[in-house]
Amino acid sequence: xxxxxxxxxxxxxxxxxxxxxxxxxxxxxxxxxxxxxxxxxxxxxxxxxxxxxxxxxxxxxxxxxxxxxxxxxxxxxxxxxxxxxxxxxxxxxxxxxxxxxxxxxxxxxxxxxxxxxxxxxxxxxxxxxxxxxxxxxxxxxxxxxxxxxxxxxxxxxxxxxxxxxxxxxxxxxxxxxxxxxxxxxxxxxxxxxxxxxxxxxxxxxxxxxxxxxxxxxxxxxxxxxxxxxxxxxxxxxxxxxxxxxxxxxxxxxxxxx
Amino acid sequence: xxxxxxxxxxxxxxxxxxxxxxxxxxxxxxxxxxxxxxxxxxxxxxxxxxxxxxxxxxxxxxxxxxxxxxxxxxxxxxxxxxxxxxxxxxxxxxxxxxxxxxxxxxxxxxxxxxxxxxxxxxxxxxxxxxxx
Numbered sequence: 001x002x003x004x005x006x007x008x009x010x011x012x013x014x015x016x017x018x019x020x021x022x023x024x025x026x027x028x029x030x031x032x033x034x035x036x037x038x039x040x041x042x043x044x045x046x047x048x049x050x051x052x053x054x055x056x057x058x059x060x061x062x063x064x065x066x067x068x069x070x071x072x073x074x075x076x077x078x079x080x081x082x083x084x085x086x087x088x089x090x091x092x093x094x095x096x097x098x099x100x101x102x103x104x105x106x107x108x109x110x111x112x113x114x115x116x117x118x119x120x121x122x123x124x125x126x127x128x129x130x131x132x133x134x135x136x137x138x139x140x141x142x143x144x145x146x147x148x149x150x151x152x153x154x155x156x157x158x159x160x161x162x163x164x165x166x167x168x169x170x171x172x173x174x175x176x177x178x179x180x181x182x183x184x185x186x187x188x189x190x191x192x193x194x195x196x197x198x199x200x201x202x203x204x205x206x207x208x209x210x211x212x213x214x215x216x217x218x219x220x221x222x223x224x225x226x227x228x229x230x231x232x233x234x235x236x237x238x239x240x241x242x243x244x245x246x247x248x249x250x251x252x253x254x255x256x257x
Numbered sequence: 258x259x260x261x262x263x264x265x266x267x268x269x270x271x272x273x274x275x276x277x278x279x280x281x282x283x284x285x286x287x288x289x290x291x292x293x294x295x296x297x298x299x300x301x302x303x304x305x306x307x308x309x310x311x312x313x314x315x316x317x318x319x320x321x322x323x324x325x326x327x328x329x330x331x332x333x334x335x336x337x338x339x340x341x342x343x344x345x346x347x348x349x350x351x352x353x354x355x356x357x358x359x360x361x362x363x364x365x366x367x368x369x370x371x372x373x374x375x376x377x378x379x380x381x382x383x384x385x386x387x388x389x
Binding site for chain 2 (some may be wrong): 075
């Protein structure tokens with residue numbers, strides 16, 4: 001479906017948008033000619049214009065329009081971005097390909113189901129508890145605490161992760177990075193429980209260091225680096241547990257008649 | 258937890274080959290894919306190596322025939338491909354071990370350094386393979 005933008009005097013860009021009907025079934029592509037009146041015209045501006053003027057069935061999710069809510073994360077020309085702060089200007093002079101995030105289930109068109117991200121986050125990091133805001137000194141021994149609080153929970157890192165692309169069971173970058181945040185600043189959360197999740201079969205050891213999550217993160221929360229530090233902490237925990245068990249066994253042997 | 262999507266649509270977005278999808282991937286992710294592929298390649302080579310060694314059971318004539326074949330330029334070129342795969346897999350393994358437990362923070366610097374080491378070693382190996 002190609003429909004000419006009505007504002008013929010304005011510069012026009014072409015969007016190729018991946019569509020998936022709410023009812024399920026196969027996907028298709030729609031092509032929209034949209035005006036780009038300003039260098040600051042964003043992908044989200046163009047999509048909302050297309051929805052308003054060309055196709056009201058085009059599903060796009062957004063809220064804040066300024067990179068605070070993370071609801072408009074999608075892929076533009078293959079890369080994960082927040083549509084609300086990604087200008088059309090600067091993109092190559094060819095049709096702009098707009099697709100939903102990968103590794104997440106599509107509700108319809110550009111809207112993905114983030115429930116899996118929220119579930120994984122809940123497993124390691126329950127809603128904020130302020131009972132204890134003291135960072136865990138033992139786990140922060142390798143440097144200053146760096147909090148994972150900039151995360152928008154937008155799902156861009158999940159979309160970029162090659163492991164999450166084929167295995168829905170993988171805890172994923174946001175939950176694992178959040179586990180590191182819990183380890184650094186528990187605030188009443190159960191650190192051992194979070195580390196147990198991160199140390200599990202679907203946890204931090206499944207990361208293969210592609211570092212795509214950090215590259216895709218729109219707010220530079222650096223989830224991959226958090227996962228690497230988390231793995232270091234998990235390794236130290238394993239070594240300490242083993243040494244403790246060995247010392248315990250030696251003590252039992254000493255006191256036994 | 259209630260999901261908005263139906264079970265059939267949920268599963269369709271996690272194809273077993275999803276990790277192979279190169280669209281939008283950057284260099285370190287492509288290295289991850291090459292690491293997996295080179296691992297499979299090395300396992301296959303191990304079995305091929307055992308098959309070749311079994312030629313020894315056929316006596317000197319069968320072994321000498323294989324050695325003559327192995328000195329052809331095509332097989333020597335395949336040797337270089339094999340060495341490239343071993344270097345990629347081995348050096349990336351070092352990167353994963355050092356970065357993956359938080360011992361090295363400067364991941365990009367290590368990546369570039371190992372890339373240079375790999376290129377130098379491959380160049381030396383290529384000269385030796387074709388110069389022998």
